[in-house]
Structures are given as C-alpha cells and as structure tokens.
Amino acid sequence: MSKKRQGLHWQDIPLTTKVLLMVTLVTLLMFFANLILYLQVNRLTERLQQVYTSNISLTELSETLDDVHTNTYNYLLVKSSDTLESYYKSEEDYRSLLSGLNDTVTDNPVMLLEKNIRRMSESYLKETENAITYKRGRNVEKYRQSFSNAGRLYEYLNTWIDELNNRQFRNNSDSFVSLQRAVRPMAAVSTALIMVMMGVNTLMLYFMLRGIVRPLSDLATTARIVGEGNFHVKMPPTDSRDEVGVVTRTFNTMVSSLEDYMRLSRENLEKEQQMKERQLMMEASLKEAQLKYLQSQINPHFLFNSLNAGAQLAMMEDAEQTSIFVQRMADFFRYNVKKGTEDATLQEEVEAVENYIYILNVRFAGDIHFYKEIDESVLSCRVPSMILQPVVENAVTHGIRNIEWEGRIDLTVAGEDGMIRISVKDNGKGIAPEKIREILSGEDGRNEEVMPSQDSTGIGLRNVIRRLELYYEKTGLMEILSGGENQGTEVIIRIPWNT
Amino acid sequence: MKKTKRSIPVEFILMILSLALFGAFVLFVRHYYARILDAAENDSTAPYHTYSRQYEMIADSRSNTFWQAVYDRASLEAAESDAYLSLNQTGWNTDFDKLDYIDMFIAARADGIILEYNGEEGLAEKIDEAVEQGIPVVTIINDPNRTRRQSFVGVNDYQLGNAYGAEVARLADENTHNILVLSNREKELEKNQMYAQIYKAVTDAHPGQNIRVKEQNLNSRGQFDVEEAVRNIFQSAEGMPEILVCLDEVTTECAYQAMVDFNMVGEVRIIGFYTSDTILDAVQKGLIPVTIYMDADQIGTYCIEALTEYAETGRTNTYYTVDLHAMTTEDLQTAEEEELSGEVQDE
Incomplete structure (x- = not known):
C-alpha cells in the first residue's frame, strides 16, 4: 500500500511477478554483495602477487645484464659470428627489459633508482657497443678501454640493481605482512555482514510473501464462514488488481448474489405456502357448502326431477301459473346443483335470486316486494356462485319475515370505479350494531343457527363472506348497514369489476 | 486484513534495511580494502612527484x-x-x-x-x-x-683562519703555549694560510708569549681512524696542548669524548666545529667553550x-x-634565558 505513493502500484502486480521481483531483488543483492567481495579479494590477491613480480623482474634484469656482459667478453675473446649474435640477442633482451623501467626524475627512491639504472644501462650498452666496434676494427687499445669502462659500469649497475632489489624486497615484505594481517579479520567481518544480509533478506522475503498469502488465508476463513450459512460476512473492499484482489472482489459479489438468491427463494416459498393455504381454505369452504347441500341432496334432486315432471304435467293441463312456478323452482334448484362448485356470472346469480323470490312469493302469496336495479354492463362479470341468494335469503328470513308492515327487498347492482357494488336492502327488523360486528368478524354462531332452518338453502352469510375473501384474496368486501331495530338492513358487497 | 495493511510497511522497512545493509557492506568493503591497500603501500606504489x-x-x-x-x-x-x-x-x-x-x-x-x-x-x-x-x-x-x-x-682559508684565530686568541692565556690544529683532509689541501692567521692572531693577542701552533692531519680513510688518532694525542708523551682546534664535526666529537674520558676537562680547551646535538650540549655545559660553524x-x-x-x-x-659563526657557552645561555623569558611573557 505504501507503494501507491511511489506511483508503482504494488498491489496491481500479478502474484507471479511479485514473487519473481522479490526473489530477484534478494538474489541480486546477494549476488552483488558476493561480486563486490570477490572483486576486492581478487584485487588483494593481485596485489599480493604483484609484491613478488617486481623482484622477479629485477632478477631477470640482472641475469640479462650478466648475459650482455658475458657475451661482450666472449666476443672480445673470440670474434665469431655466433658470439656476436648472442651479444645482439642479449642486448636486445636487455633493452626491452629496460624499457619497463621508469625514466623520469621523481622523489620516489625506487623510481629514481630505476631511472638511474636505465640511464646507466644505456651508457653501459654504449660502451659495450664501442668495445664490439673497436674489436671489429681491431683497435686493441680502444676496445680494451671500452670494455674496462663497461666493466666498471657493469659493477655499478649490479650494485644498483641489487639495491633496488633489496628495496623492493623490503617494501614488499612489509606490504605482504600488512596485507596478510588485514585479510583475516576482513574475511570474518565480510562473512558476518553477508550472513546478516542473508538474514534480513530472508525476513524481507518472509514478510513480503506473508503480505501476499495473508489475504488468501483471510479469504479462506471468510469462505468457511459463508459456507456455514452466514451471508453477512464479506471481505473488506480492495482495489488491488492482482489475483488476490480479483478473487476477493469476485468472492464478495458471489456472497451478495447468494444472499439475494436466498432471500428471493424464501419469499417465493412463503408466497407459495400462502397460495396453498388459501386454496386449501377455499376447498374447505366449498366442501362445507357442498356438504350442506349433500345433506339436503335427496330432497332437491328428487324435487328437481319431480318438479320437471310437475311442470310438464301442468302444461299439459293448461295450468300455466303452476307450470311457471314449477319451472322456476326447477331452475332454482338446477342452478344450485349445477353451480355448487364453480363460479357463475352475475347474471346467473341475479336470475337465481329472481327465481328464489318468485318461489317465496308463490309460497307466501306475494308478501315480498322485490325490486331490482341492475347495471346491464356488469352482468357478464364472473363471481363466486351462490353469493346473492344467501344474502337475499338472509334479508327474507331475518329481515321481513313476521313483520307487521309490507316487506320489501331492493337489489341494486352497479359498476363504479372499477368495482361492482351489489346492494341487498330490506325494510325489515334491522340488526343491532354488535350483531353486525359479530357477523362480519365471524364471531356469531349464525351459520350454525341457520343450518337447521327448513326454508334455508343452507348457506349462511359467514360462508358467503369467507368465499368472497378467498375468491378475491381480500377482506372487507361485505358491508352491513342497519339503522337499528325495525329500520331495515342493507348488505353491500363490493367486488372488483373484472371482465 | 488490517493486520496485512500494517505488515506491508514491515516488508518495505526490511527492504530499505536490506538496501541500507547492502550499501553499508559496499562502503565497508571498499573502505576496508582501501585501508588494506594503503597499509600495503610502499615506495614502489606510493604517490610521488616528478621533477624535470x-x-x-x-x-x-x-x-x-x-x-x-x-x-x-x-x-x-x-x-x-x-x-x-x-x-x-x-x-x-x-x-x-x-x-x-x-x-x-x-x-x-x-x-x-x-x-x-x-x-x-x-x-x-x-x-x-x-x-x-x-x-x-x-x-x-x-x-x-x-x-x-x-x-x-x-x-676560504682566510675566513676560516680569521674565525678560528679570533677564538684561539680569546681563549689563550699566559699559560697557553701549545695549540694543536686537528685537520682531516687530503695532502693536497694545505691550509698554511689558515695556520698562519691563527698564529698571527694569537701572538698579536699575547705578544712575547712563547706560543706554538701545530697542525696534525688525521687524514683518516678508515672508519675508526679519527677516534684512535685523537685518543693517541691525548695519550702522547709530549703532553696535551692547551688549546685543541678541531676542523670538522667528527673530530670535535671524538676530541670532546676523549677529554671527558681522560678527565682532562679544564686542562684542554677545545674549539669545535659545527653544531651537532652532542657538540651543542657540550658547549652549553661549558665543556667546549666555543664551536665554529658554517651556515648549512x-x-x-x-x-x-x-x-x-x-x-x-x-x-x-x-x-x-x-x-662562519662562532657559538659560545655564553651565547647559548643567553639564548636560553631569552627563550625562558619569552615563555614567561607568553604565559
């Protein structure tokens, strides 16, 4: 992270490169440390060698000088081409050795001695050259003189070469001793330093690798927790672009997705559960309704068939009124039997109500004044079957039966604001508000009370309410209004207008 | 992960430490080897100055x-x-x-x-x-x-004769009869003029007194000849001269040592040459009354x-x-006193 400041994004480097960089760095450091050490030791060794080479070269110089002198002497002794050749060869050798000597005046005694040796050697070679020349010219006196001079210089030269050699040797011995003395602690300290460097480098490598591996192990721990079902833990967000960063971000995304998916599944499961429950309840209510019909099945079926026969008989006898009555009764029961398990159109419902009222009016000599006001447009709307007749039956049974005044029932069906409003209003005995509350909340035992009644179709208001709620998956669809005792009752059903 | 954030600087600290160590190592190695090579330096490798x-x-x-x-x-x-x-x-x-x-x-x-x-x-x-x-x-x-x-x-001999003559004349007294000049030279370099000047100076200073100026050339070629020759003089049967004039440093030191060894301090007065430590010491103690020296x-x-x-x-x-200068015991004592007073002033 601190690398960010340097512009180089350390976290963005791929792991392989990172590890490679670290190892390379450590290796390079160690390599250069060793290289430097090696070079220095090499230099020291060279220096040690150099200590003795100077002495060796001086010995060579001295030996070649001997050769020159001997060869000169030999030539002077026996003038032959062999000896002359030897002389020239040794002279050449000597000259080439001389060229390695210093030729400037310095305050360095060794170098000054070299210069003196060089210059004197040149004088010496001139004398030997003279001696050779005079010998060739058979100038006995002169070549003797020259050789004598050369001999003198030869001795001086030897003395100086010896002195130089001694000086060099003395110097070199001192150097050798001090070098030797210094090398031993050097080796120890260098080894110690290299070991410390190795230690630090290893530590560095360890920490760097730990820096790489730690997010991975954190990731592993978090993954284990997530694996145990806890979707709320996440890795802290990172913007590093290396593999670990990528894995971390992917992991976090995965955990979020898992969480969403689990929530959705749970919701779906709950919904399904609810639907199942509703269906079960619907079925149960229907079963209840059907059971009630089945209890009285014998009568309606037999009646329905008999009624059909009665109606035909009445027609044959030209008893028109009777025929219609019987026919309506037959229709009413047929509807009941047919629509018991399915939904029906509002039209069919209204017809069932009309049939029911007609039957009642025939039974009770037209006591019930039934008025209807129907919005034709909503009649095709499908509703649960057998919802209007029980309401009207309730209005008859608990409303206008046994009243002193003329009973009247108003059925209004109207579409408004996407809803269908069905109102069954009577001018009967009315219902006390507590009673209304009990009916709507299902606390009264009215259903059960109604059940034994001989005149009832057997379906109570409560059953209607429950079936409406199950059908439309909504509550508060039915409203009961009453002004109190003898003030009449209005039952209003509001259902969605779905075409 | 927070831990990681903290641990990252550790590796960088270590990296810097490692680099620093590397630098220290390089410096150490270079410095140390330079020192070794310096120590191993000698006349053949030491820096030098060239002249024309x-x-x-x-x-x-x-x-x-x-x-x-x-x-x-x-x-x-x-x-x-x-x-x-x-x-x-x-x-x-x-x-x-x-x-x-x-x-x-x-x-x-x-x-x-x-x-x-x-x-x-x-x-x-x-x-x-x-x-x-x-x-x-x-x-x-x-x-x-x-x-x-x-x-x-x-x-030149004239100068030399003047200088020595003046000192001999100063040192000579009524008991002075023999003056020996010890030279150490090749035969070729006769210095008769110098002896003549010494003689003239001393006789001028002590007229009528019987004074002989003798010269002895040690002419040493061997290593220890001077010492032996001087000791021989001290042991000679003729007896010692009252004033011994030495014309070089080694002769002066030998004569001085012989005088001390033969317990003749006071009997022989040495006129020395040059101002080596030994001679200066002797002059300061008054054992050699005066020494003549050339300006080196x-x-x-x-x-x-x-x-x-x-x-x-x-x-x-x-x-x-x-x-040519002459340095006497008094000169040295005066110089010492001046030096002392100078130091006091400094304090």
Missing part, C-alpha cells in the same frame, strides 16, 4: 648531521626549482668512493652534482670529466682550484642556486661565500 632535473649530492659521512642539514635545505630549494636532489655519502654502508659516485652519475646522466671536495686523488679529473659530459659540478667546503667546476660554495642553510641554498642558474642561463657565480 635530477641533482646528486656527494659527501663524506663524517659529518652526518651537518650534511643532513645542508641536504635538507638544498632539497627544499631543489624542489622549488623543479629538481630532485639525492644525498650520496661515502662511508661504512657503501664501497663506493666519490670517484665512483661521479662515474655513476656521469653514466646515469644526472643533471648536476654537488660535491664535497676533499682533495682525493683523481677527484679533480673526475670533476672535469663530468663537466665535459655536460654535467655541472658545484663543489662545497673545499675548492679545487684547478678544475673546471662550475661553482664553489663555502668559506646558506650552503644548501647557494648550491641549488648555482645549479639552477647554470641550467637556466649556462653560467653562474663561480664563488659563493657562506657565513
């Missing part, structure tokens, strides 16, 4: 400290005029005499020779040979008159001046006179 001319000074080893003083001064002067001066002394550690040295430096083609001329046989011819070969020669102390030497730096700095300066001038112009003064 090479002068050689050839002197006896008899007056070690005196020649060293002359050489020190002369080499400083030489360095200033871009020349290097070496000191070559005859003596116990070399088989070469002055002739050999001149031969050598002719062969080695030196750029100038400063020679303490002592009248050695053949030396005058060698001087001429060197000059013929184009090597200028400056002689010091003694002047080989008949040579082609470029220049002479030193004192002047000699050194003039020698190089002559050689440089010759190298640059092709000619030079043929004669440089240096000053």
Whole structure:
C-alpha cells in the first residue's frame, strides 16, 4: 500500500511477478554483495602477487645484464659470428627489459633508482657497443678501454640493481605482512555482514510473501464462514488488481448474489405456502357448502326431477301459473346443483335470486316486494356462485319475515370505479350494531343457527363472506348497514369489476 | 486484513534495511580494502612527484648531521626549482668512493652534482670529466682550484683562519703555549694560510708569549681512524696542548669524548666545529667553550642556486661565500634565558 505513493502500484502486480521481483531483488543483492567481495579479494590477491613480480623482474634484469656482459667478453675473446649474435640477442633482451623501467626524475627512491639504472644501462650498452666496434676494427687499445669502462659500469649497475632489489624486497615484505594481517579479520567481518544480509533478506522475503498469502488465508476463513450459512460476512473492499484482489472482489459479489438468491427463494416459498393455504381454505369452504347441500341432496334432486315432471304435467293441463312456478323452482334448484362448485356470472346469480323470490312469493302469496336495479354492463362479470341468494335469503328470513308492515327487498347492482357494488336492502327488523360486528368478524354462531332452518338453502352469510375473501384474496368486501331495530338492513358487497 | 495493511510497511522497512545493509557492506568493503591497500603501500606504489632535473649530492659521512642539514635545505630549494636532489655519502654502508659516485652519475646522466671536495686523488679529473659530459659540478667546503667546476660554495682559508684565530686568541692565556690544529683532509689541501692567521692572531693577542701552533692531519680513510688518532694525542708523551682546534664535526666529537674520558676537562680547551646535538650540549655545559660553524642553510641554498642558474642561463657565480659563526657557552645561555623569558611573557 505504501507503494501507491511511489506511483508503482504494488498491489496491481500479478502474484507471479511479485514473487519473481522479490526473489530477484534478494538474489541480486546477494549476488552483488558476493561480486563486490570477490572483486576486492581478487584485487588483494593481485596485489599480493604483484609484491613478488617486481623482484622477479629485477632478477631477470640482472641475469640479462650478466648475459650482455658475458657475451661482450666472449666476443672480445673470440670474434665469431655466433658470439656476436648472442651479444645482439642479449642486448636486445636487455633493452626491452629496460624499457619497463621508469625514466623520469621523481622523489620516489625506487623510481629514481630505476631511472638511474636505465640511464646507466644505456651508457653501459654504449660502451659495450664501442668495445664490439673497436674489436671489429681491431683497435686493441680502444676496445680494451671500452670494455674496462663497461666493466666498471657493469659493477655499478649490479650494485644498483641489487639495491633496488633489496628495496623492493623490503617494501614488499612489509606490504605482504600488512596485507596478510588485514585479510583475516576482513574475511570474518565480510562473512558476518553477508550472513546478516542473508538474514534480513530472508525476513524481507518472509514478510513480503506473508503480505501476499495473508489475504488468501483471510479469504479462506471468510469462505468457511459463508459456507456455514452466514451471508453477512464479506471481505473488506480492495482495489488491488492482482489475483488476490480479483478473487476477493469476485468472492464478495458471489456472497451478495447468494444472499439475494436466498432471500428471493424464501419469499417465493412463503408466497407459495400462502397460495396453498388459501386454496386449501377455499376447498374447505366449498366442501362445507357442498356438504350442506349433500345433506339436503335427496330432497332437491328428487324435487328437481319431480318438479320437471310437475311442470310438464301442468302444461299439459293448461295450468300455466303452476307450470311457471314449477319451472322456476326447477331452475332454482338446477342452478344450485349445477353451480355448487364453480363460479357463475352475475347474471346467473341475479336470475337465481329472481327465481328464489318468485318461489317465496308463490309460497307466501306475494308478501315480498322485490325490486331490482341492475347495471346491464356488469352482468357478464364472473363471481363466486351462490353469493346473492344467501344474502337475499338472509334479508327474507331475518329481515321481513313476521313483520307487521309490507316487506320489501331492493337489489341494486352497479359498476363504479372499477368495482361492482351489489346492494341487498330490506325494510325489515334491522340488526343491532354488535350483531353486525359479530357477523362480519365471524364471531356469531349464525351459520350454525341457520343450518337447521327448513326454508334455508343452507348457506349462511359467514360462508358467503369467507368465499368472497378467498375468491378475491381480500377482506372487507361485505358491508352491513342497519339503522337499528325495525329500520331495515342493507348488505353491500363490493367486488372488483373484472371482465 | 488490517493486520496485512500494517505488515506491508514491515516488508518495505526490511527492504530499505536490506538496501541500507547492502550499501553499508559496499562502503565497508571498499573502505576496508582501501585501508588494506594503503597499509600495503610502499615506495614502489606510493604517490610521488616528478621533477624535470635530477641533482646528486656527494659527501663524506663524517659529518652526518651537518650534511643532513645542508641536504635538507638544498632539497627544499631543489624542489622549488623543479629538481630532485639525492644525498650520496661515502662511508661504512657503501664501497663506493666519490670517484665512483661521479662515474655513476656521469653514466646515469644526472643533471648536476654537488660535491664535497676533499682533495682525493683523481677527484679533480673526475670533476672535469663530468663537466665535459655536460654535467655541472658545484663543489662545497673545499675548492679545487684547478678544475673546471662550475661553482664553489663555502668559506676560504682566510675566513676560516680569521674565525678560528679570533677564538684561539680569546681563549689563550699566559699559560697557553701549545695549540694543536686537528685537520682531516687530503695532502693536497694545505691550509698554511689558515695556520698562519691563527698564529698571527694569537701572538698579536699575547705578544712575547712563547706560543706554538701545530697542525696534525688525521687524514683518516678508515672508519675508526679519527677516534684512535685523537685518543693517541691525548695519550702522547709530549703532553696535551692547551688549546685543541678541531676542523670538522667528527673530530670535535671524538676530541670532546676523549677529554671527558681522560678527565682532562679544564686542562684542554677545545674549539669545535659545527653544531651537532652532542657538540651543542657540550658547549652549553661549558665543556667546549666555543664551536665554529658554517651556515648549512646558506650552503644548501647557494648550491641549488648555482645549479639552477647554470641550467637556466649556462653560467653562474663561480664563488659563493657562506657565513662562519662562532657559538659560545655564553651565547647559548643567553639564548636560553631569552627563550625562558619569552615563555614567561607568553604565559
């Protein structure tokens, strides 16, 4: 992270490169440390060698000088081409050795001695050259003189070469001793330093690798927790672009997705559960309704068939009124039997109500004044079957039966604001508000009370309410209004207008 | 992960530490090896200064400290005029005499020779040979008159006679009858004029007194001859002179040592030459009443001046006179007192 400041994004480097960089760095450091050490030791060794080479070269110089002198002497002794050749060869050798000597005046005694040796050697070679020349010219006196001079210089030269050699040797011995003395602690300290460097480098490598591996192990721990079902833990967000960063971000995304998916599944499961429950309840209510019909099945079926026969008989006898009555009764029961398990159109419902009222009016000599006001447009709307007749039956049974005044029932069906409003209003005995509350909340035992009644179709208001709620998956669809005792009752059903 | 965030600087600290260690290692290795190589440095590898001319000074080893003083001064002067001066002394550690040295430096083609001329046989011819070969020669102390030497730096016998004469005259009293002058030179360099001057000075100071001035030339060639010769004088049957005049440093020191050894302090008065530590010590204690010395700095300066001038112009003064001084016990005591008072003032 601190690398960010340097512009180089350390976290963005791929792991392989990172590890490679670290190892390379450590290796390079160690390599250069060793290289430097090696070079220095090499230099020291060279220096040690150099200590003795100077002495060796001086010995060579001295030996070649001997050769020159001997060869000169030999030539002077026996003038032959062999000896002359030897002389020239040794002279050449000597000259080439001389060229390695210093030729400037310095305050360095060794170098000054070299210069003196060089210059004197040149004088010496001139004398030997003279001696050779005079010998060739058979100038006995002169070549003797020259050789004598050369001999003198030869001795001086030897003395100086010896002195130089001694000086060099003395110097070199001192150097050798001090070098030797210094090398031993050097080796120890260098080894110690290299070991410390190795230690630090290893530590560095360890920490760097730990820096790489730690997010991975954190990731592993978090993954284990997530694996145990806890979707709320996440890795802290990172913007590093290396593999670990990528894995971390992917992991976090995965955990979020898992969480969403689990929530959705749970919701779906709950919904399904609810639907199942509703269906079960619907079925149960229907079963209840059907059971009630089945209890009285014998009568309606037999009646329905008999009624059909009665109606035909009445027609044959030209008893028109009777025929219609019987026919309506037959229709009413047929509807009941047919629509018991399915939904029906509002039209069919209204017809069932009309049939029911007609039957009642025939039974009770037209006591019930039934008025209807129907919005034709909503009649095709499908509703649960057998919802209007029980309401009207309730209005008859608990409303206008046994009243002193003329009973009247108003059925209004109207579409408004996407809803269908069905109102069954009577001018009967009315219902006390507590009673209304009990009916709507299902606390009264009215259903059960109604059940034994001989005149009832057997379906109570409560059953209607429950079936409406199950059908439309909504509550508060039915409203009961009453002004109190003898003030009449209005039952209003509001259902969605779905075409 | 927070931990990781904290641990990252650790690796960078370690990286910096590692780099620092590496740097320290490099520095250490370089420094250490440089030190080793420095320690191993010697004449052949030490840094040096180059010069355009090479002068050689050839002197006896008899007056070690005196020649060293002359050489020190002369080499400083030489360095200033871009020349290097070496000191070559005859003596116990070399088989070469002055002739050999001149031969050598002719062969080695030196750029100038400063020679303490002592009248050695053949030396005058060698001087001429060197000059013929184009090597200028400056002689010091003694002047080989008949040579082609470029220049002479030193004192003449007249000066010397004056200086010694004055001191002898000062030291001589009514009991002084024998004065012995101890010289150490080749036969060629007779210094009769000097003895005459000493004689004249002392007889002038003590007219009518019977005073003899004798000269003894030790003419030593061997290493320990001077010491033996001086001791012989102290043990001679003739008896000791009252005043012993020494004309060089070694003779002075030998005479002084013999005087102390033979318990003759007070009986013999030594007039010394030069101001070595031993001689100065003796002068300060009053054991040697006076010592005559040449200005070594002047000699050194003039020698190089002559050689440089010759190298640059092709000619030079043929004669440089240096000053002669006498240092007495009183002089030294006065100087010491001055020094002491100077120190007191400083405090």
